[in-house]
Amino acid sequence: MKGKIVLLGTSSAMPTPERNNSGVYLLYMGRGLLFDCGEGTQRQIMKAGLSVYRTGDIFISHLHTDHILGLPGLIETLDMHDKPQVNIYSINGLSELLDCVLKGMIYAPDIRINIKEYGHSDNLFVVMEEERFTVRSIGLNHVVECLGYSFEEKPVRKFIREKIKELSLSDADFIRLKKEGYIKKYGRVYTIEQLTIEKRGFKFTYIPDTYKTENIVKLAYGSDVLVIESTYLDEEEKAKQYGHLTLEYILEIYPRLNVKKIILTHFSRRYRDTGVFEERIKQAGVKNIITGRDFLTIEF
Ligand SMILES: [Zn+2]
Ligand SMILES: [Zn+2]
Incomplete structure (x- = not known):
């Protein structure tokens, strides 16, 4: 297992006894990446058996409270554990807000908080590049x-x-191939491209609060796992007014996404349980869409 994805909260706006506010934890080769940090997220991390300390990179979608209220508390905990730094990637405005909150709470953390902020773009852009x-x-x-x-x-x-x-390649041949990019064997030259195939890596996409947009397809296309908001079942008027998705829209676009597994999240509190979503998915005969619940875990 290289990693896992854990849903920490699946409620929109207000938490409910069953559902926390937004947060998705991606544990990848020992590194903790957190997508959104609603109120109560650090406790959800603990309850899920994940390490709060390991949380090193946090991605904030937008500045609505149900996606960020857990951030000051999480930063304070990381600081109390003497974590040297945390990286936060966010929509514009987070540093000003965090500054205000931390100053207002008279809390001056030692932890280095690296914040990178971005504005809206209709083109994909890179926020973090690792080996x-x-x-x-x-x-x-x-x-x-x-x-x-x-x-x-x-x-x-x-x-x-x-x-x-x-x-019959030997160890020495492999070393040479990796170093030089080719080997000579039986009087012929073989390049690394001739002897290997490129295997695509695992892809996970997180689509939080949004109304219909083609940018969903641009970002999520070809994902192994997609966690996507489905605040409403089919209340199109409300979805448009508050900027959210309906399951109906997801059913409409999912064939174009080429995604292996779709997990719905961010349910309105009007649904005490997600049974109506499950019924509709079943009725549509779709096998790869499931409803999320807190602590749902996908290993990869
Ligand atoms: Zn929200
Ligand atoms: Zn929102």
Whole structure:
């Protein structure tokens, strides 16, 4: 197992006894990436058996309270655990807000808080680039500026077993191939491209608060796992007014997303349970859409 995705909160606006506010934790090779941080998120991290201390990179979609209220508390905990720094990627305005909150609470943390802020864009852009993965973002269509995020492992080249056997490659051959990019064998030259195939990496996409937009397709296309807001079942008027999605819209666009597993989240508190969503998905005969619940975990 390389990692797991844990839903920490699946409620919109207000928390309910069953559902916390927004937060999705991605544990990848020992690193903790957190997408949104609604009230109570750090406790949800603990309850899920994840490490609060490991949370090193936080991605904030927008500045509505149900997505950020947990942030000051989480920062304070990280600071109390002497974590040297935390990186936060966010829509514009977070540093000013956080500054205000921390100063107002007379709290001056030692932890270095690196905040990178972005505005709306209809084109994908990179917010974090590491050796093994990239996190990209795009603007969504909420009542305030809001960003979606996708995490994608970089493709890796895998040796083609039959070719390795056919040429009986030795350890020295592998070292040379990796270093020089080619080897000479039986009087012929073989490049690394001829002996390997490119394997695409795991992709996870998080689509928080938004009304209909093509940018959902741009960001989520080809994901292995997509966590997407589905505040309403089919209340189109409300969805338009408050800048949210309906399950009906997701059912309409999902064939174009080419996603293996879609997990719905951010349910309105009008639904005490998500049974009506499950019924509609069943009725539509769709197998790869499921309703999220707090602590739902997907390993990969
Ligand atoms: Zn929300
Ligand atoms: Zn919102």
